Amino acid sequence: MKDYYRWAKEFSDKHIAPYADEIDREGKFPKEIFNKIAEEGFFKILVPKEFGGEGAGIKEHAQVTQAFAEGTATAGLCYTMSNVALKFTLTFGRDEIKQQVVKDIMENNKFMSLARSEFGTGVHVFNSQMQVENHEDYSIMNGSKSMITSANHASYYLISVPADEKRGPVNWLVPYGTEGLEFSESDWKGLGMRGNNSCPMHMKDMKLDNKYAIYIDRQKANQKYPVNIDVIYFMAGLTAVYTGLGKTIYEAAKAHALNRKYPGDKTLANIETVLLHISHLFNNAFVAESALNAATEAMANEEPDAFEKIMTARVTASLNCVDSANLGMRIGGGAAYNSKGPLSRLMRDALAAPVMFPSVDVLRNWVGKIITGQNLM
Ligand SMILES: Cc1cc2nc3c(=O)[nH]c(=O)nc-3n(C[C@H](O)[C@H](O)[C@H](O)COP(=O)(O)OP(=O)(O)OC[C@H]3O[C@@H](n4cnc5c(N)ncnc54)[C@H](O)[C@@H]3O)c2cc1C
Structure with missing residues (x-):
């Protein structure tokens, strides 16, 4: 295999x-x-x-x-x-x-890319305020999305819009180059994740063939969990991003501790408190990766508690990554603070983890509802 x-x-x-x-x-x-x-x-x-x-x-x-x-x-x-x-x-x-x-x-x-967040609704991406005017063969759209990863580079943008009055929930696929579609790249000033180009995307009288409407028929598509499969893949993806980043923070902090020598040849890694910190980073990385693997395995096997596992894995990977970034900066000392080596970049990247949809706080709420038998929305 x-x-x-x-x-x-x-x-x-x-x-x-x-x-x-x-x-x-x-x-x-x-x-x-x-x-x-x-x-x-x-x-x-x-x-x-x-x-x-x-x-x-x-x-x-x-x-x-x-x-x-x-x-x-x-x-x-x-x-x-x-x-x-x-x-x-x-x-x-x-x-x-x-x-x-x-x-x-x-x-x-x-x-492709995903365009759901809006300036108004923020992390509550299911409440799109886009305006859609339907005609027989085409529709006209107006509105903006706030932070779109791979903006101006992806070939298709999947956008959320309000549910269609007749046919229910729907997203649209917007091909790059559609007239009326614009990106304001100069508005991307990310603290970290700087290569993402996650800038706003504006749609002004954008005309799309109705073939690009993707109606969400949950029953036909055999959706088993309270959110659709894309949100589940998104949570798995974010868990994986912050698991990978957490691992790299651990490696970078360890390398710094081993290479930073004091007069007399003692290294940072010879100091007991620093060893405890490095061990903590390993712990964070190991737990995040284990949670990711367990949750995706549960999803692949369609286990009944797979949904709460994937949400919890996303929370764990995000919080561990931020914790590791913080501690990594402590191990990195003045050199890291002065942006020598990768630790300050990794710390800036890590801070996106808790705020991205579905944010850590929103997810904690969702997990609480699911494990106490309440409806999600
Ligand atoms: C690097 C990066 C890339 C991104 N890429 C994309 C992309 O490609 N496509 C896309 O659609 N979006 C993208 N986003 C947007 C992201 O998914 C969020 O929607 C966005 O960051 C929300 O920002 P906001 O300031 O409007 O949040 P707000 O909605 O104002 O939330 C601010 C804080 O309040 C908390 N909060 C709000 N409501 C609740 C609640 N009910 N319970 C508990 N806490 C709550 C949130 O968790 C958050 O921490 C990206 C964001 C980042 C940082």
């Missing part, structure tokens, strides 16, 4: 990690790296075998994301977003759209 983590890790060590500082410094989307990711076939993993893809699932999605995030969290997040948008399209899309998207991914090295 193919080892997805190993495959992606070899790629990440060679093509992603060496460029992590440069991506952060320039704050630009790593276009060449994403061309290589596409050429190597990583965007095809979720494409079903009958379409010529690999038919992989949530575990492999998480493994590849984690390996990329170990190189830089930006690559992990942008990659995972494409898989999530694709999973949604494959689950709910009509055949014509599925075929178009799959062809673009398989043959034209394209990838």
Whole structure:
């Protein structure tokens, strides 16, 4: 059986990690790296075998994301977003759209992104305020999305809009280049994750063929959990991003402690308190990775408590990563504070973990509701 983590890790060590500082410094989307990711076939993993893809699932999605995030969290997040948008399209899309998207991914090295957050509704992404005016063959859209990863570089943007009065919940797929679609790249000033280019996306009198409407028929698509499969893949993806980042923080802090020598040849790693800190970072990384693997395994096996496990894994990976980033900076000392070495960059990347939808606080609430038998929304 193919080892997805190993495959992606070899790629990440060679093509992603060496460029992590440069991506952060320039704050630009790593276009060449994403061309290589596409050429190597990583965007095809979720494409079903009958379409010529690999038919992989949530575990492999998480493994590849984690390996990329170990190189830089930006690559992990942008990659995972494409898989999530694709999973949604494959689950709910009509055949014509599925075929178009799959062809673009398989043959034209394209990838996707997810556009749900809005300035008004923030983390409550299910309450879109977009305006949609339906006509017989097309629809006109107006509105903005606030932070869109891979903006201006992905070929399709999956947007949330209010439910259709007649046909219920719906998302739309917006092909890059659609007239009326604009990105304000200068508004991306991310503290971390700087290569994401997660800038606002504006839609002004944007006209879309009605074929791009993707109606969410939960029953037909056999949805087992209170949220749709894309949200589950998103949570797995974010867990993987922050698991990968937490591992890299541990490695970076350990390397610093071993290499930082005092006069007389004693290193930081010879100091007992520092050893306790390094051991704490290992603990955080190990627990996050174990939770990710257990939760994606539970999802793959459709276990009854898989939903609360994946949410808890996302909370654990996020909080552990922020904790490790903080402690990593302490181990890194003045050098790290003065931005020498990777620890300050890793700390800035980590701080995105708790605020991204579904945020840690929202998730804690969801888990509480589910384990006490209450409705989610
Ligand atoms: C690096 C990065 C990349 C992103 N990429 C994308 C993307 O590609 N596509 C996309 O659609 N979005 C993206 N986002 C947006 C993200 O998913 C969130 O929607 C966004 O960060 C919310 O910001 P806000 O200030 O409006 O949050 P607010 O809604 O104002 O929330 C602020 C804080 O209050 C907390 N809070 C709010 N409501 C509750 C509640 N009911 N219970 C408990 N706590 C609550 C939140 O957890 C958060 O910590 C990205 C964000 C980041 C940081």
